[in-house]
Amino acid sequence: MTAAAARVEIAPSVLASDFLHLGDAVRAAETGGADRLHLDVMDGRFVPNISFGSPIVEAIRRHTGMFLEAHLMVVAPEDQVTTFAEAGADLITVHAEVSPHLYRTLQHIHDHGKRAGVAINPATHWHAVEEVLDLADLVLVMTVSPGFGGQEFIGQMLPKIERVRAEIDRRGLDTDIEVDGGINQETVRRVVGAGARVLVAGTSVYGASGGVDEAIRRLRETGSAGLAT
Ligand code: DX5
Numbered sequence: 001m002t003a004a005a006a007r008v009e010i011a012p013s014v015l016a017s018d019f020l021h022l023g024d025a026v027r028a029a030e031t032g033g034a035d036r037l038h039l040d041v042m043d044g045r046f047v048p049n050i051s052f053g054s055p056i057v058e059a060i061r062r063h064t065g066m067f068l069e070a071h072l073m074v075v076a077p078e079d080q081v082t083t084f085a086e087a088g089a090d091l092i093t094v095h096a097e098v099s100p101h102l103y104r105t106l107q108h109i110h111d112h113g114k115r116a117g118v119a120i121n122p123a124t125h126w127h128a129v130e131e132v133l134d135l136a137d138l139v140l141v142m143t144v145s146p147g148f149g150g151q152e153f154i155g156q157m158l159p160k161i162e163r164v165r166a167e168i169d170r171r172g173l174d175t176d177i178e179v180d181g182g183i184n185q186e187t188v189r190r191v192v193g194a195g196a197r198v199l200v201a202g203t204s205v206y207g208a209s210g211g212v213d214e215a216i217r218r219l220r221e222t223g224s225a226g227l228a229t
């Protein structure tokens with residue numbers, strides 16, 4: 001089965017939640033039917049912001065059975081793979097821009113029995129992941145410049161998503177395509193139409209006036225409608 005035939009998955013990013021009540025945010029995603037939880041790790045070097053590290057991932061792991069994905073926005077991510085694997089992440093995503101030995105790093109993640117993802121910034125050509133498509137379980141196409149939640153979706157990323165989707169389908173792979181940044185009711189249908197299947201959403205889930213459950217349900221509904229188009 002190719003990923004193109006798969007359903008859409010919603011991955012709330014706790015970055016947009018109230019960190020003083022992180023446990024509530026995790027539970028809300030779980031009871032709201034999220035498919036996975038997106039954990040944004042920022043080091044203040046690869047991106048300007050510092051968010052949280054492996055102790056928080058470990059704490060979340062102790063309290064949920066949800067699939068946890070660690071999006072490592074850090075320099076030298078290869079040095080962090082073991083730490084985040086031991087903290088309990090199920091998927092570890094590293095950025096191509098800071099991974100000169102990307103092939104080996106993805107293998108290293110697999111050696112830990114984890115799923116391996118590779119992310120590319122808006123300014124990075126999709127060719128940066130072309131040679132590792134067969135090895136990666138997931139390609140994360142950033143739809144904002146990483147570092148902060150609540151930014152505006154960059155529409156020029158849609159052709160990039162389409163190109164990655166075309167190549168994955170051409171090779172008959174089941175590599176997931178994830179998008180991250182500015183995903184909401186307006187943009188979700190466009191990214192799914194372009195070929196994305198895993199949708200990260202921070203502000204549009206945790207900042208939703210109708211609550212987390214409702215936001216996840218609506219994103220999934222609108223995204224799934226985009227599958228048919
Ligand atoms: C941005 C992070 C995102 C962020 C998305 O650097 O990688 O995961 O939480 O936030 P929204 O959905 O608010 O754009």
Ligand code: ZN
Pocket residue numbers: 013038039040071180200
């Ligand atoms: Zn992220």
